[in-house]
Amino acid sequence: MSRIYDLIVVGGGPGGIGTVVEAKIAGFKDVLLIEKSENHSHTIRKFYKDKKRVDKDWHGQRLRLRGMLTLAMEQRRSTLDYFDSC
DSSP states (O other), rough: OOOOOOEEEESHHHHHHHHHHHHHHTTOEEEEEOSSSSSOOOHHHHOOOOEEEEEEEBBOOOOOOOSSOOOOOEEEEOOOOHHHHO
């Protein structure tokens, strides 16, 4: 039996997980995330310390986001908890 998804995203890094969250907020029901590591957000889990800030700006580069997802200076744990809830 085959299954049809509304969206398939390859890669659970910042772009991939952001796409999945935006899709869920937009009402997509069947979304599949394909990731090579055990869980999404592997980079955040592996390289970010517990209190490290996770946000959209990097090394002084300011980005303007156009979507429902905001990364407004959250810490590592709260960002991962948010992504887990989606």
